[in-house]
Amino acid sequence: MKYVSISEAAAQLGIPESTIRYYEKKGLLPQMERDEAGRRIFSEDRIAFLKIIIYLKNTHMPISSIRQYVDWMLEGDSTTELRLRMFQEHKQAVLEEIALMTESLQGIDKKIARYTNYLSK
Amino acid sequence: MKYVSISEAAAQLGIPESTIRYYEKKGLLPQMERDEAGRRIFSEDRIAFLKIIIYLKNTHMPISSIRQYVDWMLEGDSTTELRLRMFQEHKQAVLEEIALMTESLQGIDKKIARYTNYLSK
DNA sequence: GATTGACTTAAACCATGGTTTAAGTCGTAT
């Protein structure tokens, strides 16, 4: 297995190292592996998992909910249904948020049209 | 002109009164009119303006930027171009945010598919 | 004339999501 350092992981993911440490402290990265010197080492699986966390973060899932998801993962297959339901509900919430943003953007577009019209006179 | 109280305005807009007061304190509602007893009174124009603020908020414009917009409004027509540019740039940012959310949702959808598949076996 | 409900204020408080700091350890290159 190939492992990378926290600086390498942070660079690959495009986030600061401090954020990765913060996520670990919050319980989003359980059972982190360390080298002999106590440094965090990241397997490809870990990186892939961090990407999922970043997807959830990008779609505004609160850390506390991501934590719930991680805790369910640790419990094993018995929680698969709970995790599925969580993701389905989250997806629904995201679609609604996008819809709200899109609607609000239409109100803003009217303003843009008004200003554009004013300036073209 | 018809005026409504803060409680009525809050009800119409679907936000708490405390938020309206907070916005005023932050400079988003300049020159608020008051009745003889010192209570805020909201004209229809004010309500319409608050709706714009809510659109901007829904699309994650920071309060400091909304404040900039309000300050430009107070300066009059000489700032129309600045306001237009601000809104155009904001629109671009919102479209990018929606795109990021949509992409991230695809990563989440893969998880949903995996879980669904697992559970159907 | 006392109570009620709606309003006022300034200031304290809160949650969220990190970021920064200070003090120290380790492995490698000079």
Place this chain on the structure above:
DNA sequence: ATACGACTTAAACCATGGTTTAAGTCAATC
């Protein structure tokens, strides 16, 4: 052997966007 860069920690700090509290005023109702 020492200096360097990368790493470690816990704790303090920060910004954002409100919400809540405490103390008080006012107009209309009982």
